[in-house]
Amino acid sequence: MTESAQVGGRYVLDRADFPAFLDGMRAAGYRVVGPTVRDRAIVYGEVRAVTDLPIGWTDRQEAGQYRLERRSDEALFGYNVGPHSWKKYLFPAHERLWTATTTDGSFEVRPEPDDATPLAFLGVRACELAAIRVQDRVFGLAGDPTYARRRRSVLRVAVECGQAGRTCFCVSMGTGPAVHDEVDLALTEVLEGDRHYFLLHVGSDRGARVLTDVPLRPASPVEEGAAADRVASAAASMGRSLTTTGIRDVLVNQPDHPRWAIVARRCLACTNCTMACPTCFCQSTEEVPDLSGEKVERWRRWDSCFNSQFSAVHGTSVRQSTQSRYRQWLTHKFGTWHDQFGESGCVGCGRCITWCPVGIDVTEEAAALREPARPTVPSASKGTTP
């Protein structure tokens, strides 16, 4: 039975009606993007039908490892997070900023036109909502217009996690697994015996509008409880944890801690962590002239503080060693981000741990940096002689 959804209301959406929900978003003018299976990973792409979703798949993650496995059920969102994050839509890896042409000895700059279809992000995890909020602040303070334009048109449909991955630590970072951020719609997937439904929370008018023709009914306390139980069980099974108390000072005040040299022996400076990170925002622009020399395009692409020329002044890198670049990344993410933006740059999604080819684990590094520096030469041990 359909009734008009109210902002703040909590409803039940049956699995059978999920196609109607997708139709509702499309009917409201959104292109729906969300989890799809590609190249043996769950990545974000266009979702045209419910069958595009990773039905019955889950992801097994460990430091430096990621594998898709079959679930014993037909869950639509029974995984955690993959290598992609939503930043690829809000802050594309490669995008044109403007085009300039020469005219009468001068030149004219035309910013990139705004003709993209608004996107609906389907399946935003709590940690990812936090990551979007973190980037809102970074790009908002800088006054970046293309980010703002895309961000304002996005419909955010969150899906709370019903399980945690081995590299997840959102509880430590205070970002999940429950959704507390402002959001347009929030879903919690529940599979119980032969029942398969979604608890749906309506967070905004924009969210309510896509539900006009979607069959919904008010959630019962039992259904709400079942959804809450699943999120609580995810919270209780975090694969990793990280002590955040005083973490800024631990990093900022110890640039000479010996741990940096130890982790640098493993780090390949491959930039995977920064590409997979949903908050990393470093970027470069490049000038692309055409052959006539009369037309030029300005593109920007993701860059990484692990690249050797990233900090170059007059052609010479300030951070020549991998050690200094790893220190920059970790210290920025958990330390100086607080100074710059008043919050942590880490949301605890665990991607940097999973996608590090050598399995460097930020939670382990942060813990090691809390240990007092060990002397190079072991001191005589106490009390071992009889």
Added chain:
Amino acid sequence: MAARSLPPAAEEMPSPWAPVPFRVAQRTAETSDTVTLVLTPARDAPEFPFAPGQFNMLYAFGVGEAAISISGDPAAPGSLVHTVRTAGKVSGALAAAGPGTIVGVRGPYGSAWPLAAAEGKDVVLVAGGLGLPPLRPALYTMLADRGKFGRIEVIYGARTPKDLVFYRQVQEWRARTDLRFQTTVDAADRSWYGDVGLVTARVPDLRVDPANTVAFLCGPEVMLKFTVQALVAKGMTEDQVYVSLERNMKCAIGLCGHCQLGPEFVCRDGPVFRYSDVRRYLTVREL
């Protein structure tokens, strides 16, 4: 936890990425590799106000952008003056831009020399090499309102006499009685009657009241450190000293991440910093 901030609507926001066309009105060779460009708006445009110490992103069409400090007079915002040394592809293209060439300008960006804080005090400017252009707007401002400041001392060091920029103007400044302008070079032949030695060697002889002085320093980072040391030996404290720092400024709006120095985005929080606020970053290797 910081307040959540949604970006403002796009239509309220001009693109921070789009350079505005300016025409090279005048190009003056300063040294073998350095020129001063006077730019005027290519189209009807409002004046271009800036504060001494700020920089612009200058754009050579089809080549790219470089961060260049403004070296002109803030009281004449109708034209923009930049002094450019050929250091790479972009600065080379800019330095080669003859009169009539159109270049792009984004800016002004960054923090300024704290001239208000210098009022009523003695002021020491120390410039090394191409450190003089970013200090010149401050000198113009102080000389235009000379009575507001105590003694003004300038120490300007370069590699050789041939590497001194603003040569004729430096001679005029040296002749003034309301300003002591000393030049010193690393090495010279007998045709040079100025000083030879580092700028730091001139510091002990400064005729200022150390307790009531501010110093503005711009030059190579090692020079900054040694000059601060000499100023402290003279009786000043590190919080009376301001320095202009150089890092890899690319976007100039605190977004691209390249110019970070500890928590600072040098493009946005700098380039001018109070020395006591940044000294701890300058002693960490490869920060």
Added chain:
Amino acid sequence: MTAAPTPGALRLAEHRFFVGAPSGLADRLEPLAVERSYAFGDTLVREGDIADRFVLIYEGKVALEIVLPDRPSVTIQTLGGGDVLGWSWLVPPPEWWLDARAVKRTRTLELPAGPLRAALDAHPDDGYAFLLRLLPVVAQRLDHTRLQLMDLHGR
């Protein structure tokens, strides 16, 4: 009881080199001091000559030059009021390694090397105090030389 200084006469105790030195050091060396004055272009010391005195510059400007056989001589440093000229007189063999030439009218007080060394040898406390004044001059020149070697402005 000391006589009031002649107006305009130079006094050792007033030179920056002796600022902060133990009381009496400058006064004890004062009888050795000879006042000299150099016109523009005058040579104070010449490379290869015996380093026979310690020169304290009160005003003016002195260029230290290295003479090269195949090139114009190079000025590597200029000294002015408050600076002292070298330590060659103290380091065997006592020989000047540079030319020093006045490039402005220059006034100095100069202490002859032999009597100065004798005075410092005879009073080791004075000798030590004197070396404590001289060593920072040497250290500062070394620091500056290192920085000049880095050719910082060249970049």
